Amino acid sequence: MAELVGPLRKQLADSLSSCRVLVVGAGGIGCELLKNLVLTGFKNIEVIDLDTIDVSNLNRQFLFQKKHVGKSKAQVAKESVLRFCPSANITAYHDSIMNPDYNVEFFRNFQLVMNALDNRAARNHVNRMCLAADIPLIESGTAGYLGQVTVIKKGQTECYECQPKPTQKTFPGCTIRNTPSEPIHCIVWAKYLFNQLFGEEDADQEVSPDTADPEAAWNPADAAARATASDQDGDIKRVSTKEWARSTGYDPIKLFNKLFKDDIMYLLTMDKLWKKRKAPLPLEWEEINQLGSQEQVIGSGLKDQQVLGVQGYAQLFQHSVETLRSQLKEKGDGAELVWDKDDPPAMDFVTAASNLRMNVFSMNMKSRFDVKSMAGNIIPAIATTNAVIAGLIVLEALKILNSDFEQCRTIFLNKQPNPRKKLLVPCALDPPNASCYVCASKPEVTVKLNVHKTMVQALQDKILKEKFGMVAPDVQIEDGKGTILISSEEGETEANNNKFLSDFGIRNGSHLQADDFLQDYTLLVNVIHSEELEKDVEFEVVGDAPDKAPAPSAPEEGKNIANGNKDSAQPSTSSKAAVEDDDVLLVDSDEEPSSSTMDTESSNRKRKHHDAETDDASSKRKRLDQQPADDDDEDIIALD
Amino acid sequence: MIDTIEKEDTIISEEEAAQYDRQIRLWGLDAQKRLRGSRVLLVGLRGLGAEVAKNLILAGVKGLTLLDHEQVTEESRRAQFLIPVDADGQNHAQASLERAQFLNPMVEVKADTEPVESKPDDFFFQFDAVCLTRCSRDLMVRVDQLCASRNIKVFCGDVYGYNGYMFSDLGQEYHYVEEKPKVVKGSNEANDGPEAKKPKIDPNETTMVKKTISFCSLKEALEVDWTTEKAKSSLKRIPADYFLLQGAVSERCSAQELFLLRRPEGQRGGRLLQLQISGLGRTQSRACGAHPLPVAAGIKICLLDDTFA
Numbered sequence: 001m002a003e004l005v006g007p008l009r010k011q012l013a014d015s016l017s018s019c020r021v022l023v024v025g026a027g028g029i030g031c032e033l034l035k036n037l038v039l040t041g042f043k044n045i046e047v048i049d050l051d052t053i054d055v056s057n058l059n060r061q062f063l064f065q066k067k068h069v070g071k072s073k074a075q076v077a078k079e080s081v082l083r084f085c086p087s088a089n090i091t092a093y094h095d096s097i098m099n100p101d102y103n104v105e106f107f108r109n110f111q112l113v114m115n116a117l118d119n120r121a122a123r124n125h126v127n128r129m130c131l132a133a134d135i136p137l138i139e140s141g142t143a144g145y146l147g148q149v150t151v152i153k154k155g156q157t158e159c160y161e162c163q164p165k166p167t168q169k170t171f172p173g174c175t176i177r178n179t180p181s182e183p184i185h186c187i188v189w190a191k192y193l194f195n196q197l198f199g200e201e202d203a204d205q206e207v208s209p210d211t212a213d214p215e216a217a218w219n220p221a222d223a224a225a226r227a228t229a230s231d232q233d234g235d236i237k238r239v240s241t242k243e244w245a246r247s248t249g250y251d252p253i254k255l256f257n258k259l260f261k262d263d264i265m266y267l268l269t270m271d272k273l274w275k276k277r278k279a280p281l282p283l284e285w286e287e288i289n290q291l292g293s294q295e296q297v298i299g300s301g302l303k304d305q306q307v308l309g310v311q312g313y314a315q316l317f318q319h320s321v322e323t324l325r326s327q328l329k330e331k332g333d334g335a336e337l338v339w340d341k342d343d344p345p346a347m348d349f350v351t352a353a354s355n356l357r358m359n360v361f362s363m364n365m366k367s368r369f370d371v372k373s374m375a376g377n378i379i380p381a382i383a384t385t386n387a388v389i390a391g392l393i394v395l396e397a398l399k400i401l402n403s404d405f406e407q408c409r410t411i412f413l414n415k416q417p418n419p420r421k422k423l424l425v426p427c428a429l430d431p432p433n434a435s436c437y438v439c440a441s442k443p444e445v446t447v448k449l450n451v452h453k454t455m456v457q458a459l460q461d462k463i464l465k466e467k468f469g470m471v472a473p474d475v476q477i478e479d480g481k482g483t484i485l486i487s488s489e490e491g492e493t494e495a496n497n498n499k500f501l502s503d504f505g506i507r508n509g510s511h512l513q514a515d516d517f518l519q520d521y522t523l524l525v526n527v528i529h530s531e532e533l534e535k536d537v538e539f540e541v542v543g544d545a546p547d548k549a550p551a552p553s554a555p556e557e558g559k560n561i562a563n564g565n566k567d568s569a570q571p572s573t574s575s576k577a578a579v580e581d582d583d584v585l586l587v588d589s590d591e592e593p594s595s596s597t598m599d600t601e602s603s604n605r606k607r608k609h610h611d612a613e614t615d616d617a618s619s620k621r622k623r624l625d626q627q628p629a630d631d632d633d634e635d636i637i638a639l640d
Numbered sequence: 641m642i643d644t645i646e647k648e649d650t651i652i653s654e655e656e657a658a659q660y661d662r663q664i665r666l667w668g669l670d671a672q673k674r675l676r677g678s679r680v681l682l683v684g685l686r687g688l689g690a691e692v693a694k695n696l697i698l699a700g701v702k703g704l705t706l707l708d709h710e711q712v713t714e715e716s717r718r719a720q721f722l723i724p725v726d727a728d729g730q731n732h733a734q735a736s737l738e739r740a741q742f743l744n745p746m747v748e749v750k751a752d753t754e755p756v757e758s759k760p761d762d763f764f765f766q767f768d769a770v771c772l773t774r775c776s777r778d779l780m781v782r783v784d785q786l787c788a789s790r791n792i793k794v795f796c797g798d799v800y801g802y803n804g805y806m807f808s809d810l811g812q813e814y815h816y817v818e819e820k821p822k823v824v825k826g827s828n829e830a831n832d833g834p835e836a837k838k839p840k841i842d843p844n845e846t847t848m849v850k851k852t853i854s855f856c857s858l859k860e861a862l863e864v865d866w867t868t869e870k871a872k873s874s875l876k877r878i879p880a881d882y883f884l885l886q887g888a889v890s891e892r893c894s895a896q897e898l899f900l901l902r903r904p905e906g907q908r909g910g911r912l913l914q915l916q917i918s919g920l921g922r923t924q925s926r927a928c929g930a931h932p933l934p935v936a937a938g939i940k941i942c943l944l945d946d947t948f949a
Contacts, residue, residue, distance in 0.1 A: 007801030
């Protein structure tokens with residue numbers, strides 16, 4: 001009989017004590033995972049997290065206590081673990097895994113990498129690093145009661161990016177600016193407004209009425225004319241919101257009247273918009289205040305769960321503008337505030353502004369609690385889901401280290417038992433997708449865009465970084481001369497940023513070679529020129545499922561929110577017999593079907609992503625170069 | 641009528657609202673209030689007990705009593721994360737107390753060092769829920785029965801290496817609610833957008849559906865007669881572990897003593913399900929339950945994990 005160390009074979013126990021593993025993330029899953037690894041006998045663990053501890057973490061990130069709020073998660077996690085296992089060799093990094101210091105060589109130090117992340121960008125990045133280093137990766141995520149674990153191994157399984165993941169839903173500009181129909185549109189508007197007034201102004205976050213709204217025009221030529229006019233003619237173009245606000249000294253009442261009266265009245269003149277919709281009703285500051293001050297309703301609910309009346313939100317608006325105004329003043333000239341759901345005046349502002357707008361557009365108003373959920377992309381979270389998932393991660397890890405790779409599975413944790421009474425449903429892993437734009441041998445994509453209207457900067461930020469997950473792209477044109485379009489070295493190609501692709505001779509059929517040397521990733525981008533892209537759509541990836549049109553979110557998509565957040569997945573309704581080795585089975589059926597061979601595969605694919613791309617710009621995070629990390633402190637999942 | 645713990649209709653403090661925010665957003669404020677009014681007993685503070693303690697304390701129950709009468713050894717200490725390294729020889733519950741309390745100062749955590757077998761019936765009556773780990777079959781059956789009379793929820797569980805079980809008894813008539821999304825027909829009076837005619841599911845609007853379910857007692861569960869037609873027909877959906885663990889439940893064995901063996905010879909035909917329980921060096925056979933297992937389908941017991949080889 002084999003020698004045992006507890007329930008483990010000695011050989012396995014030995015390899016546990018000598019192997020080195022990397023845990024990416026020290027949050028909900030991370031804390032449970034670190035505890036599990038150490039108690040199982042792993043000795044050499046490195047953990048990295050860029051975040052600091054927040055009070056809302058304490059309901060589940062049990063390695064942290066109230067006194068640790070504000071400190072580095074990775075650091076405190078390490079210290080807490082050492083208290084019950086002083087012999088563990090733990091290295092903690094308070095840093096972003098996307099920092100170029102953590103290159104392929106760094107990853108090669110480990111026998112195994114385990115993700116405990118909450119955002120897509122980092123998952124994509126770690127996926128590529130593990131492919132480049134050829135190290136097995138265990139990917140996982142949770143949202144509410146749901147969770148998922150899977151194993152990624154180069155050449156043997158699908159990588160994280162083999163299957164297209166639904167992108168974060170965005171709303172068309174005219175919906176946000178002119179014709180909101182749901183509270184979420186108003187909330188997105190309010191967040192844009194915050195940035196326009198107090199933060200970094202962004203051309204994609206306009207809040208004023210959109211005169212170029214195609215729906216507003218009585219004939220197409222008219223719309224086109226207006227669009228051109230507002231692009232080019234300074235007279236029609238309004239002065240920037242921030243400049244205007246500054247000129248009034250950020251007077252809350254003037255601001256209120258402009259946003260909720262004047263601009264609304266302007267919208268009313270675009271009468272075509274209101275033929276089939278209920279027209280907005282402008283608000284008047286003086287009128288509202290005559291209604292008297294807001295009654296405090298004492299209930300047994302949370303204070304934040306109360307829905308105020310319009311006068312309450314008007315007061316909140318005034319108060320928060322005044323507070324933010326002084327915050328701005330304190331920071332000095334050229335200062336910008338960054339929106340953070342946990343910063344009370346910032347959250348108050350969005351609550352107030354969005355509710356006032358909801359009121360204008362005759363929608364039922366929402367409590368601060370609900371607005372915070374939507375604005376901050378909060379994913380509800382509890383300790384036990386993370387505990388289960390972290391347990392499963394270790395079980396998969398043991399299989400890998402025991403060279404039992406054939407035993408590895410994707411495992412789903414559901415909310416309700418399936419017809420076979422299982423809450424945990426394992427599925428066989430799928431082989432790599434031969435046309436994956438990341439792990440195929442020569443990845444390539446085709447992108448449709450307008451070469452005369454797409455700037456080099458947009459190619460870099462929106463296409464290569466945001467869409468294709470590169471962190472530091474280098475791009476050259478395959479024009480026989482190898483013209484360098486974008487260099488990842490700072491400053492080298494800055495002059496190109498505001499030029500259009502066509503300025504470099506890029507046209508229909510051109511090829512670009514994009515490299516991210518950190519990720520050891522080369523992507524061939526084939527360009528198709530098109531002048532017929534939908535409004536607000538800058539590019540399309542050929543072969544992607546089309547984005548949902550401006551229509552209201554389809555029922556099963558649930559909370560499709562501009563700033564991210566896929567809602568929690570629905571439990572599997574697949575009638576597919578998932579792999580269950582421990583059932584009392586007919587002796588013949590040893591076969592464990594791969595999920596891809598089942599004709600109910602599609603229902604498996606529909607399993608929702610619990611990708612919580614929350615909107616976060618909290619100053620506690622290290623700022624990443626690219627677009628706002630969109631992270632909540634949540635562990636969200638999402639694989640599929 | 642929903643079978644609930646009395647939720648004190650007090651206001652949740654700002655501190656609680658901030659700390660429990662993420663879970664209130666999942667299970668709602670009412671559920672949090674009920675948790676906040678519950679007193680729970682946890683028996684056994686080894687690996688499993690520590691996990692249960694952590695999860696209950698983080699959830700924010702009113703009080704948790706940690707009960708364990710045994711002393712910490714190096715082995716038992718290394719199985720869990722609440723006991724300090726210098727606590728060998730101390731009582732498990734007492735040694736775990738401080739760090740358990742640190743998990744959430746808002747919960748009243750206590751230690752009790754007496755053996756659970758010696759506790760009188762009324763000891764259990766002070767709790768809303770009782771969690772029993774590493775307990776003998778007889779004790780669990782006794783506690784389950786006396787708790788039933790007071791509508792106290794009972795949860796039993798144990799772990800043997802890679803195997804484990806959990807049993808819950810929420811009573812013969814357990815009332816609960818299920819949250820279902822509300823389908824909104826037609827248009828909101830609010831806003832008649834062009835697509836307003838489609839019924840939408842508003843993700844923020846849900847409706848609570850009342851349900852009732854009946855749990856069997858532990859005694860009944862352990863005394864199922866597998867020779868009946870009804871039992872036979874359900875056999876396909878029952879994992880082999882179930883029978884293994886019945887043996888384990890009857891007599892607590894350590895992980896190293898418990899193995900499942902592959903039975904390669906022809907499985908069809910009636911056969912006593914046999915478990916080999918082997919320690920290091922000695923072997924005993926024991927029939928599982930008292931009944932021969934029926935047979936329409938062969939029953940295969942597999943090696944659960946190669947590490948047992």
